[in-house]
Amino acid sequence: MEKRIIIAGSGGQGILFLGRLIAYSGMLEGKDVTWFPSYGAEMRGGTANCTVILSDEMIGSPVIRNPDLLVVMNEASYNRFLDRLMPNGVLIYDSSLIDIKRHREDIETIKVPASELATTLNSTRQANMVMMGALVAATGILDIGSVIRAIEEMTSEHRKDSIEINKELMMLGSKSINPFVNRTLS
């Protein structure tokens, strides 16, 4: 099985890191993974996006048009990528930042008030970790244990004190998901 994910938002929201975290966790689970960022003429406050693919076999192109899973953290990205999501795909968006005016009936839409939840822990800038927790709970594409291991391995020595708060933020995201939701991607 191959899972294709596009993650998009504003520069500074940790979009590229969120992508790397997904890819790294997938690698720890023995999957083939690729991560491809938007790059070059990007800047803080501009847009950022990346494509992550998790697969049980060798991955061909790391660049794809139509993802199975779309994670968006600002309105511009929502508008830009919504139509590219596969039919029956899953959309996860930060409902604290995005006011949806346009819907698609053929996808599963999961709203996560990520920025608001992160703010309750004084960590508005780490809303990406809330999204990560929600993503794992809602889709089951990764095991939470591998994500935690990935965070531990990816965090540099002098930032080790950030691991606990990241785990808490993920937990907030995870709890925001209705456990009875269909895990269409798992």
Add this chain to the structure above:
Amino acid sequence: MKGNNAIAEAAIQAECRFYAGYPITPQNEIPEYMSWRMPEVGGTFIQAESEISAINMVYGASACGARAMTSSSSPGISLKQEGISFLAGAELPAVIVNMQRGGPGLGNISASQADYFQAVKGGGHGDYKLLVYAPYNLQELWDLTMLAFDKTDEYRNPVMILGDAILGQMMEPFVRSPYVKPDLPEKTWALTGCEGRKPNVIKSLFMGEGELEQRNYMLQAKYQKMKGTEVRFQAYFIDDAELIVVAFGIAARIAASAVRRLRNEGHKIGLFRPITLFPFPERAINEQSGENRRFITVELNAGQMVEDVRLAVNGKSEVLFYGRPGGAMMTPEDLYEKLLQVYLFKLTQ
């Protein structure tokens, strides 16, 4: 680590101790990495004032016997062409990395394969060739970079790694295979100080009667030897294929996705992937050609390698082309539809 970083670290492992370059997207991670990594291993990193000085610094370092490297992206590689011709003429080893972007001119920073002709047909003036590797994943960026340093010393001829923006920017797992240095002849030709021996001379100017022609025959003999021993390629599902896709580098990866999907649906489509672009696997392609077979080359350019495939096939098979020109991205979905169309059209004829 990103593809660009994989190249840089592989070069360090392969005992590269001199790097000079000038920044350009999408390969900036290479000089950035070298800027702190080279001092750690006692090597030299120089951010030159231009691409032209960088390639000439590599000429100087190589002449003194160091394993030397430069990297750039398409417009910067154009600027280096004079220096590359001089390196070939002077028989100096060097590894040159081109992480291609869209052209012509400054183009854009998206992936492209439009420098194929420049890489394999010379690029600079004079009758010379580079040994050209076209990696298609991070494992090959790592392995072929190491191999490039061995081959450039073995042949005393510059070697090019022809990558592209996607390979440079992407991350994926790979095995850091350790570098094992082969037995290579001492660099007795290098300029190491001539106390107690005859001075060595490194030059590409040969004004004496018949001197240059002799030099050129010697260079050509080297290229013939490469054609005999250095060809590398990979073939997937081609035994019963009615349509063979020929693609290199990132296009081969995109093609692999599309071909696998078509195979799963029962279509007889295969993939042939040259790993060396010079020497080109012309014999292997020729052996695969025949009346019941068609070829389609897939490239991120307006049609360059397709000419070499046509020469290799030599009229025995039809050779088609599908590509997207400089700086536009091709997705496996686009390619799947195109290949299916081409494949089915023949069946309904």
